[in-house]
Amino acid sequence: MRLRSIYKRLLAFHGPQGWWPIVNPRTLVSEYFVNAPRDGHDFFEIAAGAILTQNVSWSNAEKAIAALKKNKLLDPVSIRKISTGRLAGMIRPAGYYNQKAGKIKHFTAWYRRYDFRYDELLGRGTSELRAELLSLNGVGPETADSILLYGLNRKVFVIDAYTRRIFTRLGIFAGNEKYHEMQDIFHANFKGTLQEYNEYHALIVAHGKDYCKKKAKCAVCYLSGRCDKKI
Template sequence: MTSVSTIYRALLACHGPQHWWPGETDFEIAVGAILTQNVSWTNVEKAIRRLKEEKLLTPRALHRTPAETLAPLIRPTGYYNQKAKKIRNFLDWFARYGYSFARLRALDTVSIRNGLLAVSGIGPETADSILLYALEKKVFVVDAYTLRLFGRIGMLRGGEGYEEVQQLFHRRFRAGVREYNEYHALIVNHGKYVCRKSPLCGECCLARRCGYAA
């Protein structure tokens, strides 16, 4: 019988470990999670490179940078004025913890998540990406690839809210942070290259388990 664990194992077998999230530091991961909203990762990389060239990719340096200065540097990510504000909002919140990921990590997941969700411009997917990839907290990140893949497989009926989908994985995928990290990365890989908008079902390792391909 198909379960979320079976799908995980099948994806891992066909794509191999993904070694996510791209980023040299926890802070870079958090900034990347905000910048990647509604844009491809290639564009995020361009913005991250510019921030590094300007020596701004540390919390204090970036927090000292006015939004008007920051916005043009992150222009490749689109919605750059809004994203500059979102990054500054995040930094206002992060400053309360002394810009320390170690201090955040010591808190319980629900408190940090609620804190992140209270930051203007940070929604559940961004908050959970920061929790999972920068803070190594065990949360499942739900994104459009997740909804499409599990909808097609037949494990989602469509119309479920973010938390409802997340709870399904939290209840049924009994694994550690490393596997949660890997699972999201595998779903993204599969959604980009196989279960695309026009799916390549003939090349898909999940085809025999998938209602869409049947």
């Protein structure tokens, strides 16, 4: 299995990505650094961001987060108080805003079961938290695993459309695997640290955006020598 050597190449080429981005409250622009989440505020922002970026680019989600932050609403107490309609209006730049407002409300109601205490969540088991997140309306495996990995420091590999496309082309996936089957391949064969799991997914997204696009740029791709190019 070539997962480690691919990771090394991705990292050497793109460098550390510093996920998950946190929006600076003064500039309202995402900042990338390696020690998020620093606290419960970061956790809630990461979870909201994981929902807001569903089916849209990060730049759209970032605008919605910035709007919430600018209006001092990006915290679970405020989100719980405001109406779903007002929340939807605030997050309009993220698209699917009515649905996403409902999803953020559902997530917030779940978090309230823990009295909005981040330390309570940190004390819970990964399987338990994952099952609870997956039971929420609008939280699928990719969103749940993003919250677990980036918001709660759990070593779970996040699979997305870029992962399926790239690792199928590389010859590691057959291409018809289910989410959990692709995740199992990474869990069984990439014995990385938590930080490496964090970095690997971010690097996959960078590679998928810059090189292994729908129309792949194989001629200039630094993974070309390791790739089956199953396009």
